[in-house]
Amino acid sequence: MSLSRRGLLLGSAGAALVLAGCGSGTQDSAAPAAAAGFPVTVPGKLGATTVTAPPKRVVACGYLRDTDLALALGANLVLSVRNQSFASGLAEWAKPGAGVEVVYSESGLPFEKIAAAKPDLILASDDYDLTKDFPTLGKIAPTLGYLNGTGKDSWQQMAQRTGDVLGRRPRADDLIKQVQAKVAAAKAAHPEFAGKTFTFGPASSGQIYTISSETDAATTFFAQLGLKLSPKVTNLPASSTPGRSQISPERLDLLDADVLILSYSDQKSRAELEANPLFQALPAVKRGSYVPLDQGTAIAMAFPSVLSIPFALDAVVPKLATAVKSGA
Structure with missing residues (x-):
């Protein structure tokens, strides 16, 4: 079965600095400060991912969970590679808003369509062909791959690493706690x-x-x-x-x-x-x-x-x- 994964990202705006001038009055330098938490580098088995500013256009290339995390963390997901296990191309629990393009390719990732989406971040930690795809994806935009290997990262690790690269780690940690609490409640019941x-x-x-x-x-x-x-x-x-x-x-x-x-x-x-x-x-x-x-x-x-x-x-x-x- 051909597998592919999905993406996510959310950024925050930087602040402008107003500096006091000399002599007559003040002047606005209009120089933007670096967004909090950026640049950020997240290590990975196939290479580190460095993002210099909060991404505004995110593509998800993995089988499922890259898309899941993009949606859960509120990323501006612009393109998701179609999952062939679902008629709509997306899982039942993944409910994106308007503007998310779902694309399909007969064999491998649709690199031309990914590039055409002009992403500034690609999420591919759930890509089962990542060893083959990573070099090409990396030429398009910074690409987040897996930490330990194909299908070897825990769902908690995947959420945390995606949160890190998005500058949304606190939100990722909160979601993990919510899910773990729901599991514990089901067991207790x-x-x-x-x-x-x-x-x-x-x-x-x-x-x-x-x-x-x-x-x-x-x-x-x-x-x-x-x-x-x-x-x-x-x-x-x-x-x-x-x-x-x-x-x-x-x-x-x-x-x-x-x-x-x-x-x-x-x-x-x-x-x-x-x-x-x-x-x-x-x-x-x-x-x-x-x-x-x-x-x-x-x-x-x-x-x-x-x-x-x-x-x-x-x-x-x-x-x-x-x-x-x-x-x-």
């Missing part, structure tokens, strides 16, 4: 989640996968609510996608847990699996502890941000509560 095992993965066109890594972002999402990944899947061989293991149609029993959660790319894929007698025979399914999710909600957990996590909590927690209650 559902003590019945504690210790319950789960399996979770996508099903599409007859292929079924399950998360098998305890460090996966979606695993972390459920773990923060008190659930734990089923030991049945933690030692399964990995597929070509890190942290995911493929389940053969004959071994659907591996999916069984206190709560079985699956996401579907379309209704046809869901209907086919739910009609399978082996699936219907799973204890979790028979007792009502099976939670079907749409692809968008699954993506919100798999690519966490200050916008997607609250969306996922609202969508998933009530269904988890029903599933756990059914198995009580």
